[in-house]
Amino acid sequence: MHDRAIEIAKIIKNSEKVHIITHIDADGITAGSIAYKTCERLYKEVSIEFVKQLDENVFEQLINENYELVWFTDLGSNISIDYPEINKIITDHHECPENSDKNFHLNPHLFGFDGGFEISGAGTTYLVSKAVDKKNIDLSPLAIIGACGDLQDRRYGKLIGINRDILRDGEKIGIINSKIDIRYFGRETRSIIKLLQYANDPIIPGVTGREQSCISFLQEIGIRIQDGDNYRRWIDLNKSERSIIVSNIAQLLLMKGFGHKNVKRILGEVYILNNEEEGTEVHEAKEFATLLNSTARYGKCDVGLQVCLGDRLKFFDEARSLLLGHRANLVEGLQFVREEGINKRKYLQFFHAGTGVRDTIVGIITNMLLNSEEVSSDIPVVGFADKGDGEIKVSARGTQELVERGLNLSHALKKAARVFNGVGGGHSIAAGATIPKGKEEEFLEILESEIKSQLS
Ligand code: C5P
Ligand code: C5P
Ligand code: ZN
Numbered sequence: 001m002h003d004r005a006i007e008i009a010k011i012i013k014n015s016e017k018v019h020i021i022t023h024i025d026a027d028g029i030t031a032g033s034i035a036y037k038t039c040e041r042l043y044k045e046v047s048i049e050f051v052k053q054l055d056e057n058v059f060e061q062l063i064n065e066n067y068e069l070v071w072f073t074d075l076g077s078n079i080s081i082d083y084p085e086i087n088k089i090i091t092d093h094h095e096c097p098e099n100s101d102k103n104f105h106l107n108p109h110l111f112g113f114d115g116g117f118e119i120s121g122a123g124t125t126y127l128v129s130k131a132v133d134k135k136n137i138d139l140s141p142l143a144i145i146g147a148c149g150d151l152q153d154r155r156y157g158k159l160i161g162i163n164r165d166i167l168r169d170g171e172k173i174g175i176i177n178s179k180i181d182i183r184y185f186g187r188e189t190r191s192i193i194k195l196l197q198y199a200n201d202p203i204i205p206g207v208t209g210r211e212q213s214c215i216s217f218l219q220e221i222g223i224r225i226q227d228g229d230n231y232r233r234w235i236d237l238n239k240s241e242r243s244i245i246v247s248n249i250a251q252l253l254l255m256k257g258f259g260h261k262n263v264k265r266i267l268g269e270v271y272i273l274n275n276e277e278e279g280t281e282v283h284e285a286k287e288f289a290t291l292l293n294s295t296a297r298y299g300k301c302d303v304g305l306q307v308c309l310g311d312r313l314k315f316f317d318e319a320r321s322l323l324l325g326h327r328a329n330l331v332e333g334l335q336f337v338r339e340e341g342i343n344k345r346k347y348l349q350f351f352h353a354g355t356g357v358r359d360t361i362v363g364i365i366t367n368m369l370l371n372s373e374e375v376s377s378d379i380p381v382v383g384f385a386d387k388g389d390g391e392i393k394v395s396a397r398g399t400q401e402l403v404e405r406g407l408n409l410s411h412a413l414k415k416a417a418r419v420f421n422g423v424g425g426g427h428s429i430a431a432g433a434t435i436p437k438g439k440e441e442e443f444l445e446i447l448e449s450e451i452k453s454q455l456s
Pocket of ligand 2: 396427
């Protein structure tokens with residue numbers, strides 16, 4: 001991968017103008033920012049564009065606009081046509097066809113690594129950036145945020161593989177460090193009540209999802225909820241208070257039969273950005289990633305990009321207000337899906353959100369549902385959302401256990417979508433697709449039989 005990164009670095013250095021195309025999620029925004037900064041530092045003329053997905057329209061437009069060099073980050077690996085008219089480089093981590101091993105293409109799957117958890121789109125982009133100039137290792141925190149945004153720490157409760165090497169780069173120069181702490185989202189910015197209420201990996205039986213139960217749980221174990229008028233956050237607690245909470249969650253899980261495997265997941269690595277202010281959304285990688293997800297997924301790409309490039313004033317403030325909307329949308333979206341109900345079939349379970357959930361966040365909702373009490377964890381979850389243009393967005397999520405039994409959602413969605421001239425792909429554990437509206441039922445039939453054959 002290092003040699004390929006050097007080859008790609010040469011292509012960049014030999015170009016004057018670079019146009020970056022990236023994805024609208026946290027990994028895409030961080031990947032795009034790394035590419036942007038890399039070009040800027042080389043005094044290249046650089047532009048950037050965010051897309052929901054790569055389809056023919058994007059390529060047609062790129063051909064028309066005739067750029068000297070197009071740099072695809074966090075997407076581009078899974079294209080069926082090569083488009084030789086476009087002079088391009090690709091730094092991505094999605095599953096890709098074997099014949100896509102080209103000198104301009106950096107993807108872990110081409111080198112025997114798994115892009116689902118060993119390196120993200122931002123990570124592969126970072127490798128090229130570092131090959132351009134060693135000084136770019138100051139961009140390593142962005143690659144860690146990207147990996148966390150793609151939940152690459154989920155499998156082992158920490159980042160492993162190439163992600164770990166990237167982490168070491170940042171640690172070496174003191175800008176990031178890891179520590180073992182509670183893995184629940186919002187350690188720094190949310191009250192402990194909210195932290196528990198939205199705890200979903202693992203869920204806390206009888207507590208998750210119920211605000212009043214969270215308050216009683218904390219009161220019963222003697223944890224003060226407020227300091228004066230302020231609700232206490234995880235970072236406001238002392239060491240012994242934190243361990244009381246952790247051991248009580250563990251006890252609850254064991255009592256309700258959730259097993260040691262789940263107990264182990266309460267704690268894990270968190271990644272702290274040392275140069276950022278404690279208690280803000282940008283001090284910890286997972287919170288940073290969520291802040292970014294609140295921007296480009298709502299068409300505010302610029303906001304996320306500027307925050308990655310270092311703005312902590314105007315754009316940072318805007319991102320924070322977008323975050324409030326994003327959180328509300330996730331809560332409402334989950335509520336909506338729960339009311340509509342989850343339909344169980346033999347080899348998959350699904351929901352159709354219609355226009356009730358934005359197509360850009362249906363993947364996050366599907367993920368959140370996967371860990372919740374109302375879905376079974378022994379079959380994948382599939383979510384549909386209406387894109388409003390005669391097309392349906394599909395998001396599918398599985399578990400590590402299912403992947404170990406042969407599940408590959410990327411293959412399954414790609415294959416099923418193709419039947420309807422749709423596009424699909426992703427990772428074995430998480431994949432997406434776009435299909436024509438009205439074909440959902442037929443699509444499910446094909447998808448289910450594909451999943452069945454993968455699992456048997
Ligand atoms: O397009 P991209 O690869 O950046 O998106 C990855 C998606 O896959 C994220 O939405 C993430 O939630 C999901 N994922 C997951 N579990 C993993 C890896 C990825 O749910 N282990
Ligand atoms: O959109 P969603 O979060 O469900 O996507 C899950 C994964 O599948 C992401 O990594 C995304 O980039 C990928 N995907 C893809 N092709 C599509 C849709 C999604 O590769 N058409
Ligand atoms: Zn990614």
